[in-house]
Amino acid sequence: MLLCPQCGQPRIRLGAVKAQLLELIERRPGLAIKALHKGLFVDRQSPTWRSPRDRPAVATLNVHISQLNEILREHGFAVQRRDGGYFLISIEEIAA
Numbered sequence: 001m002l003l004c005p006q007c008g009q010p011r012i013r014l015g016a017v018k019a020q021l022l023e024l025i026e027r028r029p030g031l032a033i034k035a036l037h038k039g040l041f042v043d044r045q046s047p048t049w050r051s052p053r054d055r056p057a058v059a060t061l062n063v064h065i066s067q068l069n070e071i072l073r074e075h076g077f078a079v080q081r082r083d084g085g086y087f088l089i090s091i092e093e094i095a096a
Contacts, residue, residue, distance in 0.1 A: 018064060018071070021064055022079075024039045025079055029085070030083070031085055032084055032086075076090055
C-alpha cells in the first residue's frame with residue numbers, strides 16, 4: 001500500500017518517527033496504543049509508559065498520529081482507531 005514492497009520504506013516522505021509509526025500500523029494492523037508505544041520508542045527517549053491512561057505517552061502518540069494523518073490524507077489514507085487498535089484505511093472507507 002504505502003510501503004514499497006521491495007525495500008519496505010514508505011513511498012511518501014516522512015520523518016523517522018512517523019515513518020516507523022506508519023510501518024508498525026501497516027505491517028501489524030490493530031495494534032493497541034501500548035504496543036505502538038513500545039514499538040515506536042524502543043530506541044528513543046519518550047514519556048515513560050506507566051498505565052493505559054498515562055497522559056504524556058498517550059498524548060505523544062496522538063500528536064504523531066494526528067500529524068501523520070495530515071500527510072496521509074493527501075494520498076487518500078488515514079490512521080484510525082477501531083476496536084482498541086490502529087488501522088491504516090483509505091479515505092473511501094471513512095466515507096462509507
